[in-house]
Amino acid sequence: MRVLVIEDDPMIGRAVVAGLHDGGYTVDWVRDGADAELALANGVYDLALLDLGLPRRDGLEILKGLRRAGKALPVVIITARDAVADRVIGLDNGADDYLVKPFDLDELLARARAVVRRREGRSSPEMSYGALSIDPVKRVVSFRGAQVDLSPREFAVLEALMKEPGAVVSREKLEDAVYGWGEEVGSNSIEVHLHHLRRKLKPQLIRNVRGVGYRIAHMQ
Numbered sequence: 001m002r003v004l005v006i007e008d009d010p011m012i013g014r015a016v017v018a019g020l021h022d023g024g025y026t027v028d029w030v031r032d033g034a035d036a037e038l039a040l041a042n043g044v045y046d047l048a049l050l051d052l053g054l055p056r057r058d059g060l061e062i063l064k065g066l067r068r069a070g071k072a073l074p075v076v077i078i079t080a081r082d083a084v085a086d087r088v089i090g091l092d093n094g095a096d097d098y099l100v101k102p103f104d105l106d107e108l109l110a111r112a113r114a115v116v117r118r119r120e121g122r123s124s125p126e127m128s129y130g131a132l133s134i135d136p137v138k139r140v141v142s143f144r145g146a147q148v149d150l151s152p153r154e155f156a157v158l159e160a161l162m163k164e165p166g167a168v169v170s171r172e173k174l175e176d177a178v179y180g181w182g183e184e185v186g187s188n189s190i191e192v193h194l195h196h197l198r199r200k201l202k203p204q205l206i207r208n209v210r211g212v213g214y215r216i217a218h219m220q
Contacts, residue, residue, distance in 0.1 A: 001046040001116065001136070001159065002026040002177055006062070007038040007078065008054055012101065016049065016078075019105040024139055024152045026180045033057025040066065042196040044176040047116055049108070052079040052090070060093060066095035068072060074115040078103065113137060120163065129165035132205065134158060143201050150200065153178050157193045161206065162214045170213040 003020055007013040007033045028045075030036045031049070032055040040048065052059035063075055082100040083085045090098045095113035099108060109197045113125060113136065125137045131144045136159060141148045150158065160177035161169055174190045186192075193212065198206055207217050 001156075002028070002044060002180070004036070004039055004045045004048045004110070005029045006031075006033075006048060006054065006059065007051045011049070012078075015105065016108070019042060019109065023109055024136075024155060026156060026178060031055070033059065033062055036062055039067065040071075040073070043071075046177075047112055048073055048076050049112065050075050050095075052077060052081055052086075054142065060090065061087050063090070063095060065092050072119060074119045076108070076112055076114075076115055101190050115154045127159075127162045127165070129162060129216055130200070132162070132216065134162055143205075148200050150197070154193050154197055154200075157190065158197055161214065165216050166218065168209045168213045168215045174214070 003025050003029060005013060005016050005020070007016065007029070013029055013031065017027050017029050027109055028039060030039050034056040036052065036054070037057065041047075050059050050063060054062075059077070059079070063077075066073060066075065074096045075094065076097045076099060077089075077095045078099050078101060079086070080101045086112075087098045095116070097111045099111060112217075117123070117125060126133055126135045133154075134141045140156060141150055141155065141158065156178045157174055171190050175185055178190070178193070179185050192207055205217055205219055207215050209215060
C-alpha cells in the first residue's frame with residue numbers, strides 16, 4: 001500500500017513515515033498544501049494522512065478539492081484541532097477518519113487500515129483468492145495452508161495484485177505500489193519480484209497478460 005503523508009511538522013512527519021515504513025508501506029511525504037495537491041494529482045496513492053494547518057494551502061481545502069473532483073481516496077485527518085466542531089467539519093467534508101494530535105502511532109496505523117478496508121468493501125483485513133490468502137496487518141501470506149515468507153517488496157507486489165484478484169494490473173501500477181519517490185527502479189525490478197513470488201508460491205499462480213500486465217490466477 002502506498003501512502004502520502006501531508007504534514008509540515010518535521011518531528012511528527014518523521015515519526016509517521018518511519019512507522020509506516022516499519023509496517024511495510026511505501027511512503028511519500030510532503031510538507032505543504034501546494035505540494036500535496038501536485039502529489040495527489042498523480043492518482044497513485046491508496047491513502048492520504050492529512051494535516052489541516054498547512055503552509056500555502058489549508059488541508060481542509062485540499063480535502064474539499066479531492067471530493068469535488070470525485071476522488072474516493074481514503075483520507076485520515078491528523079491535526080491538533082480538537083474541537084468537536086472541527087471534527088464535524090472535517091468528516092462532513094469527506095474525511096474518512098479524524099485523529100487528534102498527539103496520537104499513538106499504532107492507533108493511527110489501525111485507523112488507516114480500517115478506512116482502506118471500508119473503501120475497498122472488505123470487512124476483514126485478510127484477502128483470499130482460491131488457495132492464496134494474505135493478511136496485510138500481520139504481514140502473513142499462506143498458500144494451500146502453508147505460510148510463505150516474502151520480502152517487503154514481494155509482499156507489496158502480491159498485495160497490489162490481490163486488491164482486485166483476477167484483474168490485470170499493469171507493470172506501472174505495480175511499480176507505483178512498491179517504490180516511493182527517490183527510490184531507484186531498475187528496468188526489470190518488478191519482473192525480478194514476480195520471479196521470486198512464482199518460485200516461492202507456484203509458477204502458474206501469477207499470469208503474464210502480454211502487453212497489458214499481470215494477474216493472480218484462481219488456484220485450489
